[in-house]
Amino acid sequence: MVSIRGHPSSLQVAKLIKKRHMKLNPTSPLARKIFGRTIRAFSISFWVMVIAFALMRVTPGDPASARLGAGAEEEAIEALREQLGLNVNPFQQFFNYLGDLSRGDLGTSLVSGISVGEIIFNTFPLTLTYIAFSFLFAFLISVPIGVLIGWSNKASWVYSFRTFTSIVIATPNFFIAMVAILFFSVQRDWAPVFGYEPGFPGNMRYLWLPIAINTLILLSIISRVLLASVIDTRSEEFVETGIIRGVSRIRFFWFYILKPSLAPTIVLMSYMMGTMLGATVILETIFSLPGIGRELVSAVLASDYPVVQGTLIFFGVITVFLSFFGDLFAYLLDRRVKL
Amino acid sequence: MIKQIREYAALPGGFGIIVGVSMFLSISILGFARPLLIPYAPDELIGDGLAAPSWDHPFGLDQLGRDVLSRTLAAVPADIGVAFLGVSIPLFIGTVIGILLAFAKNRVFLSLVGSIIDGINAFPLLIIAIAMVTFLGPGLFNVVIVLALMNWARYARISRTRATIVLRENYVEAARLMGYPRRRIIFKHVTPNVSSETLAYALSDFILVIVIISGLSFLGLGARPPAAEWGSMIADGRVFLGEAWWITVFPGIALCWSAISISLIVEGLSRRDRAN
Amino acid sequence: MTKVLAEIRDLRIDVRVTRRLRLRIVDTASLVINKGQLLGLIGESGSGKTMLCRALVGTLNRRGAYIQSGSIDFEGIDLVNASKKDWRSIRGHKIGYIPQSALAGPNPVMRIGAQLAEAVTQRGRKSKDEVRRRSLELLELVQIRRPEVVLKQYPYELSGGMKQRVMIACAIAQNPKLIVADEPTTGLDVTVQAEIMELLSKIRKEFDTSIILVSHDLQLINSICDDIVVMHAGATIEKLPSSKVTSALHPYTHALYDSRIDLVEPRGKLRTIKGQPPSVGKWPTGCRFADRCDFVKDVCRSTDPAPFMQVDDSQWSACIRHKEIYGGAK
Numbered sequence: 008m009v010s011i012r013g014h015p016s017s018l019q020v021a022k023l024i025k026k027r028h029m030k031l032n033p034t035s036p037l038a039r040k041i042f043g044r045t046i047r048a049f050s051i052s053f054w055v056m057v058i059a060f061a062l063m064r065v066t067p068g069d070p071a072s073a074r075l076g077a078g079a080e081e082e083a084i085e086a087l088r089e090q091l092g093l094n095v096n097p098f099q100q101f102f103n104y105l106g107d108l109s110r111g112d113l114g115t116s117l118v119s120g121i122s123v124g125e126i127i128f129n130t131f132p133l134t135l136t137y138i139a140f141s142f143l144f145a146f147l148i149s150v151p152i153g154v155l156i157g158w159s160n161k162a163s164w165v166y167s168f169r170t171f172t173s174i175v176i177a178t179p180n181f182f183i184a185m186v187a188i189l190f191f192s193v194q195r196d197w198a199p200v201f202g203y204e205p206g207f208p209g210n211m212r213y214l215w216l217p218i219a220i221n222t223l224i225l226l227s228i229i230s231r232v233l234l235a236s237v238i239d240t241r242s243e244e245f246v247e248t249g250i251i252r253g254v255s256r257i258r259f260f261w262f263y264i265l266k267p268s269l270a271p272t273i274v275l276m277s278y279m280m281g282t283m284l285g286a287t288v289i290l291e292t293i294f295s296l297p298g299i300g301r302e303l304v305s306a307v308l309a310s311d312y313p314v315v316q317g318t319l320i321f322f323g324v325i326t327v328f329l330s331f332f333g334d335l336f337a338y339l340l341d342r343r344v345k346l
Numbered sequence: 347m348i349k350q351i352r353e354y355a356a357l358p359g360g361f362g363i364i365v366g367v368s369m370f371l372s373i374s375i376l377g378f379a380r381p382l383l384i385p386y387a388p389d390e391l392i393g394d395g396l397a398a399p400s401w402d403h404p405f406g407l408d409q410l411g412r413d414v415l416s417r418t419l420a421a422v423p424a425d426i427g428v429a430f431l432g433v434s435i436p437l438f439i440g441t442v443i444g445i446l447l448a449f450a451k452n453r454v455f456l457s458l459v460g461s462i463i464d465g466i467n468a469f470p471l472l473i474i475a476i477a478m479v480t481f482l483g484p485g486l487f488n489v490v491i492v493l494a495l496m497n498w499a500r501y502a503r504i505s506r507t508r509a510t511i512v513l514r515e516n517y518v519e520a521a522r523l524m525g526y527p528r529r530r531i532i533f534k535h536v537t538p539n540v541s542s543e544t545l546a547y548a549l550s551d552f553i554l555v556i557v558i559i560s561g562l563s564f565l566g567l568g569a570r571p572p573a574a575e576w577g578s579m580i581a582d583g584r585v586f587l588g589e590a591w592w593i594t595v596f597p598g599i600a601l602c603w604s605a606i607s608i609s610l611i612v613e614g615l616s617r618r619d620r621a622n
Numbered sequence: 623m624t625k626v627l628a629e630i631r632d633l634r635i636d637v638r639v640t641r642r643l644r645l646r647i648v649d650t651a652s653l654v655i656n657k658g659q660l661l662g663l664i665g666e667s668g669s670g671k672t673m674l675c676r677a678l679v680g681t682l683n684r685r686g687a688y689i690q691s692g693s694i695d696f697e698g699i700d701l702v703n704a705s706k707k708d709w710r711s712i713r714g715h716k717i718g719y720i721p722q723s724a725l726a727g728p729n730p731v732m733r734i735g736a737q738l739a740e741a742v743t744q745r746g747r748k749s750k751d752e753v754r755r756r757s758l759e760l761l762e763l764v765q766i767r768r769p770e771v772v773l774k775q776y777p778y779e780l781s782g783g784m785k786q787r788v789m790i791a792c793a794i795a796q797n798p799k800l801i802v803a804d805e806p807t808t809g810l811d812v813t814v815q816a817e818i819m820e821l822l823s824k825i826r827k828e829f830d831t832s833i834i835l836v837s838h839d840l841q842l843i844n845s846i847c848d849d850i851v852v853m854h855a856g857a858t859i860e861k862l863p864s865s866k867v868t869s870a871l872h873p874y875t876h877a878l879y880d881s882r883i884d885l886v887e888p889r890g891k892l893r894t895i896k897g898q899p900p901s902v903g904k905w906p907t908g909c910r911f912a913d914r915c916d917f918v919k920d921v922c923r924s925t926d927p928a929p930f931m932q933v934d935d936s937q938w939s940a941c942i943r944h945k946e947i948y949g950g951a952k
Contacts, residue, residue, distance in 0.1 A: 047461070051461050051468060052465075054461050054464070055469070058466060062474075063477075063481065170613070173609045173610070173612075174606055174609070176609065177553055177602065178602045179556075179557040179598075181577075182598040182602060185587070185598060188587065189587055193587050193588045282470050284470055284473065285470025285473045286470075286472065288472060288473065288476060288561075303473070307479065307480040307567065318477075319469065319474070319477050322469060322470065322473050326470065
C-alpha cells in the first residue's frame with residue numbers, strides 16, 4: 008500500500024512549505040492533511056520515476072546490445088546508445104530524463120518509432136475499460152454477499168464462504184483463464200479463444216470472458232474484506248444504540264451497517280487497482296487483447312526499453328495516485344481512517 | 347502422535363492448518379522424491395506426442411512425448427523451491443531494514459526512506475519482475491534476483507511500522523530504564539514481535555510469489571525450456587488445449603494444490619488469531 | 623393510576639454459546655420500576671445486570687441470548703412476547719438508552735446533527751427547522767456549549783464527556799418514559815462523572831422520566847438513586863431504598879458497602895469480599911453467595927433457588943437468614 012499512516016515528517020515538510028504561503032488556504036485540519044498527503048503522493052511519484060530510471064540502467068546488460076542482439080556490430084550498438092542518450096554519464100542522463108518527463112516525453116519506441124505516450128494512449132483505454140467493469144461488477148456483487156453473510160453471523164456460512172474465496176484467490180488467474188477457455192471456448196463456442204474487435208458492441212463478445220474472470224477474482228478478494236468488516240461493525244456498541252433508537256431499515260442498512268464497514272474495502276480496492284494492472288499482463292497475453300499489458304510484454308520480449316520504462320512509470324504513478332484517492336475517499340466516508 | 351494431531355485439529359482453525367500442511371508436504375515430498383518414484387525422466391522423449399492419460403502415464407504425454415506426471419513433479423523444486431527463496435530472502439532483508447529504520451531518529455531521513463520504500467511498493471510486483479527480466483534476461487535464477495531486489499520493500503514497511511509500535515511499548519521502555527545491556531536485549535523483544543508479523547505476511551506472500559514465478563514462466567520470461575516448470579508447461583499446453591487438455595490442466599492443478607495448501611494454512615492461522 | 627412503569631418478574635435468560643451448549647446468565651431476576659423513579663442497578667462484572675437491561679430493550683437475540691422464562695411488563699405491554707409492531711412503538715419513543723461511555727457511543731460515520739435528527743424524528747416527519755430547533759434545544763439541555771458548532775462535528779472531534787452528553791440528548795429526544803443507562807460514566811474523569819450524574823438527576827426531575835442506572839460503583843448509585851437493586855451471579859438479591867443501604871438485609875450488600883475505598887483510613891486495610899463470584903455455568907445450588915458469606919449455614923446451600931422475598935413496602939431480600947442476622951427491617 009502506498010500511503011504510510013502517521014508519518015510525521017511529511018506533514019512537517021508540508022507545514023514548512025505552508026509557512027511561506029500562509030495567506031493561501033484556510034488552514035482547516037482537513038485541508039492541511041489533504042495538502043500533506045498530496046505532497047507525499049508527489050514525492051513518492053518522484054521516487055517512482057527515479058526507480059524506473061535506475062532499474063533500466065542498474066541492471067547488468069546494456070539496453071542497446073540487448074535490443075540489437077548478440078551479434079550486432081559495435082558501431083550499431085554505439086549509435087543506438089547515443090540515440091538513447093546512454094553515452095553520457097548517469098547524472099547527465101538523469102537530468103535529461105527528468106527534463107524529458109517534465110515535458111511529458113516518455114521516449115520513443117525502438118520497435119515502432121511511435122512515442123511511448125501515444126502507445127499508452129492507444130492501449131490503456133481498453134485495459135481501463137475491462138478493469139473498470141470488473142471492479143464495478145465485483146463491488147456490486149460483493150456488497151449484498153458481504154453484508155448478508157457478515158450480518159447473519161452464522162459461523163457455518165462465514166466459514167464456507169471464506170474457504171471458497173480463499174481457494175479462488177489462491178488459484179493463479181491464468182489457470183482460471185485456461186480452464187475458462189477450455190470450458191467456454193474450446194468445448195462450447197460461447198467465447199472466442201482470443202482476439203479483439205474494437206467498438207461497441209462487437210467488443211463485448213471478446214471482453215465478456217476476461218471481465219468475468221477478473222470479476223470472480225476481485226469479488227472473492229473484496230467480499231472477504233467487506234465480510235470481515237461487517238462482522239466487526241456488527242459487534243460495535245453504536246449499532247446496538249441504533250437498534251434501540253428504532254432507526255428505519257433503509258437508514259440502518261446504510262448508516263449502521265454498510266457505511267461503517269466500507270472504509271477497509273475502499274482502501275483495499277484502490278490498492279487492488281494497482282495489482283490488477285499487473286495481472287492484466289497475463290490476461291491480455293492469453294486473450295490477445297491489445298491493451299497496455301500485452302504491450303508491455305511485447306516490449307520486454309523485444310528489449311524495447313523506452314516502452315518498458317515509460318510503461319513502468321505510468322503504472323507506478325497511477326498506483327500511487329489511485330491509492331491516495333482511495334485513502335482520501337475512505338476518509339471522507341469514515342472518519343476513523345487515518346489519513 | 348495421532349492423538350496429538352487430533353487435539354491440534356480440534357482447536358479453532360486447526361483443521362485447516364493440518365489439511366494445508368499435509369497438502370503442502372505431500373506435494374513437496376512427491377516432488378523431491380520423484381527420481382525414486384517415477385520411472386520416466388522429465389525430459390525423456392518417450393513415444394508419440396499428445397498421448398492421453400493411461401495406466402503407464404497417468405498424466406499423459408505432452409507434445410514432445412514427455413511424461414507429464416514426471417514433469418509436473420519435477421517442477422516442484424523449481425516452483426516451490428524458488429518461491430521459498432523468493433520469500434525468505436526479501437523476508438530477511440526487509441525485516442532487518444525495517445527494524446533498523448525504526449531506530450532512526452532523523453525525521454528527514456525517515457521521510458526520505460519512507461518515500462523510497464513506498465515508491466518501490468508502488469509497482470505491482472509482477473510488472474516490475476517483467477520489466478527487470480528484460481535486461482537481466484530470462485531464467486529462474488534471475489527471477490530470484492528480481493524478487494530479492496524488489497520484494498523486500500513490502501516486508502520493510504510492515505517491519506518498520508510494527509517495530510515503531512513495539513519500541514513505544516511499555517515493556518521496552520521498562521527494559522531501557524532498567525539499564526538492560528544495550529539493544530541486544532531489546533532485540534530480544536523487538537525482533538520476535540516484528541517477525542511474527544512479517545512471517546505471517548511471508549506466508550501469504552508465498553502464494554503470490556509462486557504465482558509470479560509461474561506467471562513469468564508462462565509468459566516465457568522465467569524458466570527456460572526444457573526446464574520443467576508449471577507455468578511454462580501451462581503455456582506449452584495452451585495451443586493444444588482442445589486436443590490435449592492434460593498438458594495444461596495437470597500442472598495447473600499442481601499449482602493450485604500448492605497455492606491452496608498455503609492458503610488453508612494462512613486461513614487456519616487467522617482463525618486461531620481471531621479466536622484468541 | 624398505578625405508579626408502576628415496568629415490572630420484571632422471575633426472569634431467566636439463557637445464551638446459546640455453541641450449537642449444543644446453552645448457558646444460563648440470568649437466573650431469577652425481579653425488578654419493579656415506578657414512574658419518575660431513579661433506580662440503581664448494581665453488581666460485579668458478570669452479575670447479569672447488562673443482560674437484564676438488554677432484555678428490557680429487546681436486543682438479546684443479537685447476542686444469541688433469549689428469555690427462557692419469566693415476564694417483563696412495560697406499561698401493559700408484554701416485552702417477552704412483543705410483536706414487531708409493539709417494539710416499533712416503544713423503540714426510540716418510550717424507552718431511551720445510554721450506552722457505556724467507554725464503548726465509543728455515537729455512530730462514528732455520522733455527524734452529531736444527523737444522529738440527533740434521527741433521534742428527534744422517530745415519529746412522523748418534522749420540518750428541517752423544527753428538527754434543528756429541537757436538536758439545539760436538546761444539546762443545551764445537556765449543557766453542551768456552542769451547540770451549533772457541535773451539530774456539524776463528527777464524534778471523533780468530541781471529548782468523552784461531550785459524547786456521553788450527546789448520547790443523553792439522543793436518549794431524551796422523544797421524552798421517553800424510561801431511560802436505561804448502562805454504566806454511563808465508566809472511564810470518564812471524576813468531575814465529568816459528577817456532572818453527568820447531576821444531568822441525569824435533573825432530567826428525572828424536570829421530565830419525570832424513570833431511569834435505571836447500571837453501575838458497579840455503589841458510591842455513585844447511592845448518591846443520586848432513590849432505590850437500589852443489587853445483583854449477584856445472575857440473580858437480584860436485594861432491593862432497598864438508598865437511604866437504608868447501611869441497614870441492608872443481605873450480607874453481599876453490606877460487603878459491597880463496606881468495601882468502599884473511601885472508608886479506608888490512611889494506611890488502613892482495604893476490606894474486600896473474599897472469593898470470586900461463581901462463573902456462569904458453574905453456579906452452585908442454593909444461595910450463590912454462600913462460599914463468600916460470613917454468615918453461611920447449611921440451609922443457605924440447600925434452599926434452591928434462593929427466593930427473593932418481600933420484607934416490607936420498599937425492601938426485598940434474597941437472604942433466607944436475614945431475620946436472624948439483622949433482625950428484620952428497620
